Amino acid sequence: MKVAFSSNENNGLDSTIAHHFGRCPFYVFVEIDGKEVKNVQGEENPYYRDHTPGAVPKYIAEKNAQIMVSGGMGARAVTLFEKLHISPVVGVSGTVRDVIPGIINGEYDAVTNKNYDPSKHDKHKDEMGH
Numbered sequence: 001m002k003v004a005f006s007s008n009e010n011n012g013l014d015s016t017i018a019h020h021f022g023r024c025p026f027y028v029f030v031e032i033d034g035k036e037v038k039n040v041q042g043e044e045n046p047y048y049r050d051h052t053p054g055a056v057p058k059y060i061a062e063k064n065a066q067i068m069v070s071g072g073m074g075a076r077a078v079t080l081f082e083k084l085h086i087s088p089v090v091g092v093s094g095t096v097r098d099v100i101p102g103i104i105n106g107e108y109d110a111v112t113n114k115n116y117d118p119s120k121h122d123k124h125k126d127e128m129g130h
Helices: 055-062 075-083 096-104 124-128
Strands: 002-007 026-033 036-044 067-069 087-089
Touching: 002 096, 026 096, 055 075, 067 096, 075 087
Parallel strands: 002 067, 067 087
Antiparallel strands: 002 026, 026 036
């Protein structure tokens, strides 16, 4: 399984999870086999300065991630990830290292359009001014 994390910096497992999946400066991709971390790779967000709707979900899909972890995400993004068969997990904070055990143990539920609640899942609205 490959998991993408929105990140504020490129510090591998010690990277802090960003509040917004699309406007974060970095992504950390973690490959997990069973209960073991096999590979960790950080990359700059190629769309950090050019927030084109739909571009980031396609980028995450091209990296073969099955889960996208972030602090917040809008309903439109949830729909785009669902169409790409990527499970968005939001409302998450801390470091990548902090969150991985919960991902491995299935403690986080993916957000879908059926259970989307903007008051819980769209944390970036206040921070981004929209």
